[in-house]
Amino acid sequence: MDVVPAAAHPPDRLLLGPGPSPVPDDVLAAQSRSMVGHLDPWFLEKADEVAHMLREVFRTANQLTYAVSGTGSAGMETAVVNVVEPGDTVIVGVNGVFGARIADTARRAGADVVALEEPWGRVIPAERVAAAVKAHPGAKAVAVVHAETSTGAHQPLEEIGRLLSDTDTLFVVDSVTGLGGVPLEVDAWGLDVVYSGTQKCLSTPPGLAPITFSEKAEAVIDRRRSTVRSWYLDVSAVRRYWGAERVYHHTAPISSVLGLHEGLRHVLQEGLEARWARHAEVGRLFQEHILDRDTRLLAQEGHRLPQLTSFAWPEGVDEGKLRSRLLDEHGIEVGGGLGEFAGRAWRVGLMGHGATHDNVDRLLAAIDELLDD
Amino acid sequence: MDVVPAAAHPPDRLLLGPGPSPVPDDVLAAQSRSMVGHLDPWFLEKADEVAHMLREVFRTANQLTYAVSGTGSAGMETAVVNVVEPGDTVIVGVNGVFGARIADTARRAGADVVALEEPWGRVIPAERVAAAVKAHPGAKAVAVVHAETSTGAHQPLEEIGRLLSDTDTLFVVDSVTGLGGVPLEVDAWGLDVVYSGTQKCLSTPPGLAPITFSEKAEAVIDRRRSTVRSWYLDVSAVRRYWGAERVYHHTAPISSVLGLHEGLRHVLQEGLEARWARHAEVGRLFQEHILDRDTRLLAQEGHRLPQLTSFAWPEGVDEGKLRSRLLDEHGIEVGGGLGEFAGRAWRVGLMGHGATHDNVDRLLAAIDELLDD
Numbered sequence: 002m003d004v005v006p007a008a009a010h011p012p013d014r015l016l017l018g019p020g021p022s023p024v025p026d027d028v029l030a031a032q033s034r035s036m037v038g039h040l041d042p043w044f045l046e047k048a049d050e051v052a053h054m055l056r057e058v059f060r061t062a063n064q065l066t067y068a069v070s071g072t073g074s075a076g077m078e079t080a081v082v083n084v085v086e087p088g089d090t091v092i093v094g095v096n097g098v099f100g101a102r103i104a105d106t107a108r109r110a111g112a113d114v115v116a117l118e119e120p121w122g123r124v125i126p127a128e129r130v131a132a133a134v135k136a137h138p139g140a141k142a143v144a145v146v147h148a149e150t151s152t153g154a155h156q157p158l159e160e161i162g163r164l165l166s167d168t169d170t171l172f173v174v175d176s177v178t179g180l181g182g183v184p185l186e187v188d189a190w191g192l193d194v195v196y197s198g199t200q201k202c203l204s205t206p207p208g209l210a211p212i213t214f215s216e217k218a219e220a221v222i223d224r225r226r227s228t229v230r231s232w233y234l235d236v237s238a239v240r241r242y243w244g245a246e247r248v249y250h251h252t253a254p255i256s257s258v259l260g261l262h263e264g265l266r267h268v269l270q271e272g273l274e275a276r277w278a279r280h281a282e283v284g285r286l287f288q289e290h291i292l293d294r295d296t297r298l299l300a301q302e303g304h305r306l307p308q309l310t311s312f313a314w315p316e317g318v319d320e321g322k323l324r325s326r327l328l329d330e331h332g333i334e335v336g337g338g339l340g341e342f343a344g345r346a347w348r349v350g351l352m353g354h355g356a357t358h359d360n361v362d363r364l365l366a367a368i369d370e371l372l373d374d
Numbered sequence: 375m376d377v378v379p380a381a382a383h384p385p386d387r388l389l390l391g392p393g394p395s396p397v398p399d400d401v402l403a404a405q406s407r408s409m410v411g412h413l414d415p416w417f418l419e420k421a422d423e424v425a426h427m428l429r430e431v432f433r434t435a436n437q438l439t440y441a442v443s444g445t446g447s448a449g450m451e452t453a454v455v456n457v458v459e460p461g462d463t464v465i466v467g468v469n470g471v472f473g474a475r476i477a478d479t480a481r482r483a484g485a486d487v488v489a490l491e492e493p494w495g496r497v498i499p500a501e502r503v504a505a506a507v508k509a510h511p512g513a514k515a516v517a518v519v520h521a522e523t524s525t526g527a528h529q530p531l532e533e534i535g536r537l538l539s540d541t542d543t544l545f546v547v548d549s550v551t552g553l554g555g556v557p558l559e560v561d562a563w564g565l566d567v568v569y570s571g572t573q574k575c576l577s578t579p580p581g582l583a584p585i586t587f588s589e590k591a592e593a594v595i596d597r598r599r600s601t602v603r604s605w606y607l608d609v610s611a612v613r614r615y616w617g618a619e620r621v622y623h624h625t626a627p628i629s630s631v632l633g634l635h636e637g638l639r640h641v642l643q644e645g646l647e648a649r650w651a652r653h654a655e656v657g658r659l660f661q662e663h664i665l666d667r668d669t670r671l672l673a674q675e676g677h678r679l680p681q682l683t684s685f686a687w688p689e690g691v692d693e694g695k696l697r698s699r700l701l702d703e704h705g706i707e708v709g710g711g712l713g714e715f716a717g718r719a720w721r722v723g724l725m726g727h728g729a730t731h732d733n734v735d736r737l738l739a740a741i742d743e744l745l746d747d
Binding site: 038 | 377396397403407414420423426443481603623626633707
């Protein structure tokens with residue numbers, strides 16, 4: 002390798018995998034604005050606007066709503082380490098990679114994890130949560146994945162929110178792939194800590210994790226007996242920067258915040274309901290048509306995400322080779338299966354800016370051409 | 375606030391504070407390249423090039439060299455949580471904000487911290503480290519700050535590196551503000567874990583933390599008895615993505631990595647020695663001239679960073695008002711004092727792209743105009 006490699010100019014890709022999703026030019030351009038300081042009054046005003054827009058998108062009045070300086074998994078860790086103290090019981094729905102990741106993260110934070118395991122592709126029944134809460138009445142939190150990116154399962158949240166609302170147990174929700182793509186009502190559904198990522202249905206480059214904490218969650222955090230195990234993700238310090246005090250904690254990733262500012266403007270200009278409807282329609286269209294190719298959808302019927310479809314190819318189709326050729330010959334990226342779906346499934350994302358009829362047509366035409374070859 | 379705020383167009387600022395530093399247009403432009411996937415073969419090649427260039431800039435052959443998906447403080451936390459197990463003794467030099475932050479982070483990771491405190495502005499004498507290592511022969515690590523951004527002190531590293539080289543104790547170095555601005559020789563000086571930030575002497579937007587681990591550090595991590603407390607920052611998993619296996623861990627912040635790619639190209643095109651010499655000359659020039667304004671440099675003589683100068687104004691100068699006017703009337707950002715220097719000191723950064731004679735002239739002229747007013 003030369004000491005100084007050539008400048009990096011990416012090939013043209015149509016991103017129809019599990020993320021990152023396609024990013025509008027205006028959002029990319031916002032990331033190349035001239036640099037400003039993280040304590041500059043102008044930038045603090047933009048950070049306020051980001052928090053304001055995140056509240057709109059999360060459908061919440063929660064004061065403690067901001068963007069974690071890391072990707073979606075940093076949002077997960079922020080949710081977990083601030084809520085959990087060593088010895089706490091945490092009930093986690095595990096029906097895919099990301100539920101398992103919450104359980105792992107919670108154990109590292111010192112939790113006793115009660116894992117509610119369901120087969121991959123299925124959702125966690127509210128009755129199982131109710132039974133677990135009854136068996137562990139002092140549980141600190143229940144955590145589930147709203148949009149399981151590894152399976153395409155769409156977890157219902159309202160009933161669990163209702164059953165936790167008059168308990169001391171917090172409801173933690175992973176909506177990394179949900180936010181902006183399917184309905185999510187943080188306040189109306191009684192969700193206490195919800196985190197997301199920017200590179201899915203918000204169509205913004207990866208690098209930040211939107212997060213929101215209810216007053217109930219803030220009160221629990223304020224009563225902690227032990228210090229949060231992470232310095233970087235400790236909300237008791239971070240909220241002094243995002244809040245009115247503006248106390249320096251760490252340097253905010255300026256360009257990424259400006260990119261998210263523009264990405265959220267796009268989301269709100271389209272309107273949340275319109276965006277949800279577009280995802281629903283385009284995703285359903287793709288799911289109908291891909292079934293005509295002898296495939297099998299892996300998520301439970303009635304609980305399928307429109308923005309992320311996981312499906313198995315019939316025996317005899319070499320999914321890895323097909324996927325490589327789709328990238329090399331057609332410039333289209335899709336995802337392979339994770340975990341137990343590896344080697345036989347695909348994950349197709351029709352997320353954010355990428356959720357269009359035209360993209361469904363391009364993808365299906367490219368698949369058919371490769372299958373006929 | 376309107377539901378959808380206007381697009382964000384930053385004011386023009388000359389960034390001469392403690393970071394972020396001015397970013398060249400090519401680096402900003404690299405952040406607005408079209409999006410690609412984090413497992414795209416093209417992107418993985420660019421990530422390899424970033425790791426290669428980081429090895430050049432760190433002066434190391436360490437295989438485990440990459441960019442943490444977070445800002446400099448995430449680099450600090452990555453260094454600490456991977457090395458430290460509960461009950462380990464860690465010796466930390468505390469002579470400013472960032473040494474204190476390492477101590478805090480290490481305690482959260484379960485360490486017994488032996489703090490070697492020195493007055494702000496002074497460096498940690500190697501003899502104190504030698505005595506502490508003798509008193510705590512099983513210490514897991516010694517950690518110091520190479521370039522204390524809160525004081526401008528320039529910590530010598532070679533002697534400490536030598537005295538730790540034939541022990542089992544690791545040498546952890548914070549070079550967030552050092553890398554690319556003053557000499558740093560990871561291999562030649564026997565440094566085991568060194569982390570940095572992008573928004574200082576590398577003149578790249580904030581959002582990533584370059585880090586490198588020696589073979590000695592990797593061996594210590596491989597022998598851990600306990601799981602790393604952070605899932606997001608666990609190098610035993612992250613290195614499977616940055617290494618040859620390319621196993622998905624979390625979505626890399628694509629745009630930021632492409633920005634760093636371009637930023638490192640600039641550093642290597644200039645040449646490290648030339649860059650160090652430029653910082654040394656420009657910083658010395660500013661320090662000579664600011665002393666003519668009745669100020670007092672706060673870092674110990676003989677141990678002053680050229681890229682970050684901390685100085686106290688004489689009694690009667692309202693530093694906060696002067697600093698606001700400098701921003702509002704001249705578009706120049708400098709930093710206020712932190713901690714015990716708050717309210718009486720400034721921190722002036724002449725870092726990366728910002729370290730020029732012209733910027734020294736502009737800053738001094740603006741200061742003189744405001745002082746005469």
